[in-house]
């Protein structure tokens with residue numbers, strides 16, 4: 001389904017753009033929807049129709065590019081002075097890349113010590129002005145809000161209205177790829193923008209008669225950062241899934257509405273469940289996603305165990321980011337100590353345990 005048409009042009013009738021909007025594109029969107037062939041049986045539900053939406057195949061390796069192409073195009077159209085964001089990593093990589101393409105200065109505030117290596121490398125190489133803040137994501141986002149107002153900078157976090165409008169295109173693609181909406185959508189929840197955006201997209205296509213039904217939206221926070229589940233902001237969110245290490249989600253209310261209106265829910269999964277799903281996606285299906293993304297499958301496994309799904313349901317798990325961004329998590333899950341073997345066939349056969 002790959003297309004060289006910019007996402008904004010393909011779906012322009014559903015987006016807040018005009019012929020005067022400069023389109024800043026890196027070839028975002030049009031990501032594959034891949035059927036899981038081994039997992040349903042392994043999970044004990046062979047009749048399940050399970051698909052992964054591979055958002056890690058966007059140009060900067062995460063779903064953020066869908067919203068960022070629109071946010072940066074609109075910033076360019078408005079003649080922005082510069083853009084700024086707080087980020088657990090992926091937003092910063094995406095903002096930095098689209099800003100580079102647009103010729104805009106991009107400021108990035110990161111929670112010091114809690115951003116995966118690949119994301120930091122991306123933001124730096126794309127030329128963003130990266131600042132590590134001695135505080136978590138929520139603290140950095142508060143600072144971004146006040147600095148942006150004082151300095152007249154354009155915020156490109158998902159509080160920028162164009163971000164979620166762009167991100168809703170992922171729901172359009174899923175409907176087009178399946179030929180209908182799935183019964184359930186499983187998705188990680190951090191700042192709660194993406195689940196809100198998908199719900200906008202599914203609702204719009206259903207209203208237009210392009211999808212028969214709408215899916216139940218099943219969002220999953222990491223247990224140590226599950227503010228929505230707890231019903232109150234958390235001042236010290238903690239999880240191995242650093243992308244969703246957020247204690248006060250900006251799109252909280254819209255995400256709760258998405259879950260309620262769709263007949264879904266927002267729930268949590270433990271770090272252990274996330275890392276187990278992370279390895280299973282790689283080993284059973286050959287897909288390398290980042291830990292936060294695996295909260296979707298971890299959530300599906302939790303709901304299947306609790307008997308909450310019909311065994312023949314059509315389910316999409318959104319894999320939000322590419323595993324290559326966070327090699328340290330993969331290495332720590334594998335815990336393999338590589339030993340160097342003498343370069344001789346007999347020694348290799350011994351090491352391979354094959355005679």
Ligand code: F0G
Pocket residue numbers: 062064086087088089090091092158188189190191192193194195243244290292293320321
């Ligand atoms: N998955 C990944 C890989 C993410 O990077 C994020 C959010 C989410 C899921 C959650 O999406 O916030 O819309 O609920 N990352 C943001 C960032 C916060 O700064 O990159 P959400």
